[in-house]
Amino acid sequence: MDNVSSNSSSPRAGRPRSERTRHAILDAATDLALEGGRVPTIDAVASRAGVSRTTIYKWWPSSAAVLAEGLLDRFHESIEFDDALPVREALTLQVDALVTLLRDTPAGQLVRQLLAAAASDRALGLAMLERWLEPRRATAAHHLxxxxxxxxxxxxxxxxxxxxxxxxxxxxxLVWGHAPLDDNLARQVCDLVWPAVAAPTTAPTAAS
Amino acid sequence: MDNVSSNSSSPRAGRPRSERTRHAILDAATDLALEGGRVPTIDAVASRAGVSRTTIYKWWPSSAAVLAEGLLDRFHESIEFDDALPVREALTLQVDALVTLLRDTPAGQLVRQLLAAAASDRALGLAMLERWLEPRRATAAHHLxxxxxxxxxxxxxxxxxxxxxxxxxxxxxLVWGHAPLDDNLARQVCDLVWPAVAAPTTAPTAAS
Structure with missing residues (x-):
């Protein structure tokens, strides 16, 4: 459950205090979004965190960008799995954690709204990629x-x-809503993909 | 290239004229969207089609809903494939037609914008499902x-x-932008899925 701060290896004067402020802003944006089910305004985030709008804009271009980062920090544990697990099981659990997160918590509608906003906000799209999608992809790639x-x-x-x-x-x-996020979805998806992913176990009849 | 009208089997007084008006509105919305790369306003659609806003609102709740239907009609040929083709080839061609459509025409950004708008417009989301996604899914399901x-x-x-x-x-x-819509994507996706989809061709060693 340790949050990994990308700044933890670059100590600078004033860092501890600014780190506390950053986390207060991230927490405020995430709490407001999870309570309200939508991207909060900059004013609401500033008020909840007890900082000025200027302080927020020093680090982020929009409240949506704050939220993209805050959501990742908050749900970071859903992409941490033990390397002791068999690879197929680790991947299935990771997909299932995403299904559960998007279906059973407000994170699902928040991610959908952030993706929608990203269609007309390139910086937000990049923040979503960097802070939400890529860390999850990297964990799955690690297991593969x-x-x-x-x-x-x-x-x-x-x-x-x-x-x-x-x-x-x-x-x-999540985005189209044409079929439900079933309990079985993660296992079904992994079962579907696995025959093409698994190394051949039979005798090598056709090498290359 | 025949457009299939869902109303063609219910003749009513005045139908031919209202059909012409409907098609003029659909064409206007689609042409404007493809020229401008965004969802047009109701006023722009009304002006281009030579009708009143009221006429449009008689049939659709928003210009986005008009566009969702118009885009489907315009790109309908991209989901029609010959049953004479082998199933795997028909599916690969269908996915490839979608890749090409979303990558090489303004339809890609329009679909992305419509999906974004649908996050806060349930009627539009249903129109997108009914007019865009489901007909394509039905074609693929038919081949399977x-x-x-x-x-x-x-x-x-x-x-x-x-x-x-x-x-x-x-x-x-398309939505996240983390990887390109490659020329090879359709074939790669079909190759990945196929081992789990293909009927076993070996002797039945473990039935059921």
Missing amino acids: ERGVQQGGVRADVDTTLVVDALFAPVYHR | ERGVQQGGVRADVDTTLVVDALFAPVYHR
């Missing part, structure tokens, strides 16, 4: 690479494509 | 069912899940 090293996953696996195949159906159902 | 009948696709295929797996990565890349 672990599988390659351990021999259970094909050495020529297309990591970008497989990570898309694992997570895209979850976001697709 | 054809494959079951012909024996190339597993009889227990989860059609909803497989259709998600085929199309979700395309929309995922």
Whole structure:
């Protein structure tokens, strides 16, 4: 549950205090969003955090950008899984954690609203990518690479494509709403992808 | 290239004229959107189509809803494929047509903007589902069912899940922008999904 601060390795004068302020702003934006189910205004975030608008704009271009970062910090534990788990199980649990997060908490509608806002706000889109999607993709890619090293996953696996195949159906159902985020979705998606991902276990009849 | 009108089987007094008006409105919204790269206003659509706002609101709740329907009609040919094609090839071509449409025409950014607007407009979301996504899903499901009948696709295929797996990565890349809509994407996605979809061709060693 340790939050990983990207600034923790660059001590500077005043850092502890500004770090406290940053976290107060992130917490305020996230709490307001989870309570209200929508992206809060800058004024509401400033008021809740006890800072000025200027302080917020020093670090972020919009309240949506604050929220994108705050949501990641808040739900960071949902992308941390033990390397002791078999790769397929670790990936299934990761997809299932996303399903549960998007279905059972306000994070689902917040992510949907942030994605919608990102369609006309390039900086927010980049923040969402950097703070929300890429860390989750990196965790999944880590497990796939672990599988390659351990021999259970094909050495020529297309990591970008497989990570898309694992997570895209979850976001697709969130955004379009054509089918529910079922309890079984994560396992079904992993079962569907796995035959193409697993290293061949039979005798090598057709090498290359 | 025939547009299929869902009303063509219910003749009523005045239908031909109102049909012409409907099509003029759909064409106006679609032309304006493709020229401008964004959802047009109701006033712009009314002006281009030579009708009143009231006439448009008689049939649609918003210009976005008009556009959702107009875009489907305009790009309807991208979901029509010959049943003479092998199932896997028909599905690959369908995904590839979507990749090309979303990448190489303004339809991509329009779909992204309509999806964004749908996050806070339930009627639009339903129109997008009904007019854009479901007809494409139905075509893909048709090919999968054809494959079951012909024996190339597993009889227990989860059609909803497989259709998600085929199309979700395309929309995922459109919405998040984390990876490009490559020329190879459609084939890669189909190759990834196919081992889990194909009916077993080996001797039945473990039935059921």
